[in-house]
Amino acid sequence: MVDNPEITRSALRMARERGADVAGALPAATLLDCPSAVAEGWRGARDERGTYIVLGLYHDPDKPELDLWEPGRGTPGDRILAGIGRDLVHWLRENHDISARLIPYQIEDGGIYLKDAACLAGIGRMGRNNLVLLPRYGPRVRFRAVWADLDCPEPDRPEREDPCRDCPGYCIAACPMDAYASGRYDRERCMARMNADKASGGKRIDHCRACELACRE
Ligand code: SF4
Ligand code: SF4
Known part of the structure; x- marks a missing residue:
């Protein structure tokens, strides 16, 4: 496993340059017993080593087409995220000889708990509506992830006030x-x-x- 925080930082930068609105990283093992895994009785991640790079795309309510789901194709927003993820995988393999793969969206297909991953990567915090609330974007962000055979430093998780605390719901x-x-x-x-x-x-x-x-x- 490669221990190179600069590669992780470059990958996050590259994700944003390719169109992700937010990106963060967390050690894969952190997800094994994440809150959703505990609640649903699933293993929270397939990987005990390496890093998950979490990518997020803002879904502007004025662009509802990003979220239109088609059988067998998912949504246009997810296809954008998957494209960014595939670019990252290619870049890690070709430029750094690092094993990497795009994580499937559905947990049943080998996916991970993306919302837990986003929270544990310090991207946002879980709201009462079971969605990740982010500064600037609220709950209107969709996620996808890439696994990479990189050692991951513990992410920075800024203390944030609970946005739901004084909200009438x-x-x-x-x-x-x-x-x-x-x-x-x-x-x-x-x-x-x-x-x-x-x-x-x-x-x-x-x-x-x-x-x-x-x-x-
Ligand atoms: S929780 Fe309720 S409002 Fe939210 S997506 Fe499900 S049905 Fe719709
Ligand atoms: S409680 Fe309020 S702030 Fe929290 S998710 Fe619901 S609407 Fe948003």
Whole structure:
């Protein structure tokens, strides 16, 4: 494993130059027992060594097309992130002879808990709406990750005030599925809405973003 913090810094810089709005890194092993893994009973990461480089793309509410989901193709926003990730993988392999790979989006396909990864990389903090809240972008950022055979220094995690602390809960009031009725995000209720969207047979699906778009962060 290569211990070279400068390569990690260059990779993060390059990700931003290629179009990522945010990027951060964390030791892969940090995710093994991340909060989502503990809550859902999955192993949080396939990799016990190396570094996850987390890439984030702002999804401007004025560009809803970034989020339109198509069967077998995902969303245009995710394809942009995957393209940036593939560029990074190529650069790490060709320029530094470092083994790297793009991480699949879905956890079932070998993915990682991307929101946990973003928080543990110091990019943002989890909001009451179960989305990562970021300075400047609020919860309107999608993530993807690359694994690299690099040693990762512990990330800088700036202390941030809890943005939800004094908020009346616009996200909760906006949910059409009452997915926060128990006081916590209920994945099954939320997924029921997503699955109904998918079952509608539309070629491009405009998934619910009510809890995200209602947030004033
Ligand atoms: S709407 Fe309020 S409670 Fe919900 S995530 Fe945003 S800041 Fe937090
Ligand atoms: S995405 Fe829609 S259904 Fe799911 S929790 Fe948010 S508002 Fe509720």
